[in-house]
Amino acid sequence: MPNQPLLTGEAIYRLIPQRPPIVMVDTFFSADETDAETGLHIHADNIFCQADTLQEPGLIEHVAQSAAAFAGYAPYTRGEAPKLGFIGEVKKFKIVRLPHCGEFLHTHLHVMGEAGGVTLIAAEVQVEGETLATCQMKIFIQEGE
Amino acid sequence: MLIHDYYTIESNSIEGGIGDFCIRLNAGCRVYQGHFPGKPVSPGVCNIQMLKELAELMAGQRLFMNNLQQCRLTTLITPDEHPTLKANLLLEKIDGGYKLRAALGQDEAVFLEMKAELTPAK
Numbered sequence: 508m509p510n511q512p513l514l515t516g517e518a519i520y521r522l523i524p525q526r527p528p529i530v531m532v533d534t535f536f537s538a539d540e541t542d543a544e545t546g547l548h549i550h551a552d553n554i555f556c557q558a559d560t561l562q563e564p565g566l567i568e569h570v571a572q573s574a575a576a577f578a579g580y581a582p583y584t585r586g587e588a589p590k591l592g593f594i595g596e597v598k599k600f601k602i603v604r605l606p607h608c609g610e611f612l613h614t615h616l617h618v619m620g621e622a623g624g625v626t627l628i629a630a631e632v633q634v635e636g637e638t639l640a641t642c643q644m645k646i647f648i649q650e651g652e
Numbered sequence: 653m654l655i656h657d658y659y660t661i662e663s664n665s666i667e668g669g670i671g672d673f674c675i676r677l678n679a680g681c682r683v684y685q686g687h688f689p690g691k692p693v694s695p696g697v698c699n700i701q702m703l704k705e706l707a708e709l710m711a712g713q714r715l716f717m718n719n720l721q722q723c724r725l726t727t728l729i730t731p732d733e734h735p736t737l738k739a740n741l742l743l744e745k746i747d748g749g750y751k752l753r754a755a756l757g758q759d760e761a762v763f764l765e766m767k768a769e770l771t772p773a774k
Contacts, residue, residue, distance in 0.1 A: 526686035529695065554683065555697075557654055563704065563717045564654070564697035571697070591688065593728065594696045600720035642720075 512536045512546070522579035523572055524591050528554045531569040538580045540618075545573040547612040560605045566612075566640055567600060570630045573614050574646045578626060591649040595625060600642035610634045624648050654705070657681050658698055662736070664709075671710045671741040675702065675756075679731035694729040699764055703739060703754040707770060710743050711750060714773035718749075723766035727757075734758060 514522065514535040522535060531553075534546030547569050549556065555565025571594045579589035606612060613633050620627045625645055632640040658681050662674040677694060684692035700723060708715050729737070742753040749771035756764040 524688050526689050529683055529686040554655055562654055562701070563720075564695075564701040567700065567720070568695065568697040593693075594725055596725065597696075597700075597720055597723040599722075602716075602718050605716075 521583050522576040522589050524589050532572045532576050535576055538577055543577040543616045545614045549606055549608050549610050551608045559608050573616055574628050577616050578648050593647045595645040595647045598643040602640045604639055606634055606639055654701055659702055666710050669743045673706055673739040675737045675739055677731040677735055692731055696725045699756055706739055706741055707743050707752050715770040716773040717768050717770050719769040721767045725764050727763040729763050
């Protein structure tokens with residue numbers, strides 16, 4: 508696990524266009540050309556929590572916003588605003604178990620390919636080294652207005 | 653319901669494993685405060701959750717989506733442009749749970765389609 512996150516809390520707003528109550532990334536550990544690591548503390552007031560558990564859409568949105576943050580990181584380093592990113596396709600989203608409130612999601616993203624504004628990523632979500640979910644996702648980044 | 657005021661069911665017909673629903677999205681739902689500020693777009697995951705909840709209605713029990721095999725989101729859905737939607741579900745019983753195929757759209761147009769495997773929630 509990287510020692511010091513690059514961005515945490517509201518500083519993540521520089522990378523993603525989502526705002527409360529639907530911000531599903533609160534830690535941005537690292538990013539290079541092909542990989543990134545993100546995180547999320549699960550609080551009971553998360554809109555996707557029910558019965559002390561983060562439900563399936565919360566887990567999927569966490570991965571989608573992690574990918575959006577990854578896509579937003581390069582523009583951020585150039586001093587540009589984040590662009591709107593949309594999920595185009597979710598594939599093979601396999602969930603071993605849903606995380607509980609109080610747990611911390613640590614997510615690894617890997618870019619499998621990129622073409623024409625579409626990025627294909629593979630993601631693995633862990634809690635303390637235990638894999639909770641894996642998936643592939645196509646993210647569209649909206650250029651300009 | 654997970655986000656209790658995200659949508660309402662205006663009508664439904666459930667026969668065997670086939671469910672057809674008319675849905676109304678609520679533009680006042682607070683999720684739009686953040687998705688996105690001043691530019692409401694229905695979060696894809698909320699629509700996936702809605703389809704899962706409709707499948708639960710058909711199954712008569714709470715379900716856990718252990719495998720979202722594929723979900724294509726081909727058209728951005730907004731509560732202003734698309735206040736009403738139709739959802740067509742095919743829920744098939746398989747060993748240990750259900751197989752779901754679902755489409756969300758308007759008239760003949762499909763905005764979102766998904767295939768998933770679900771098991772009874774513990």
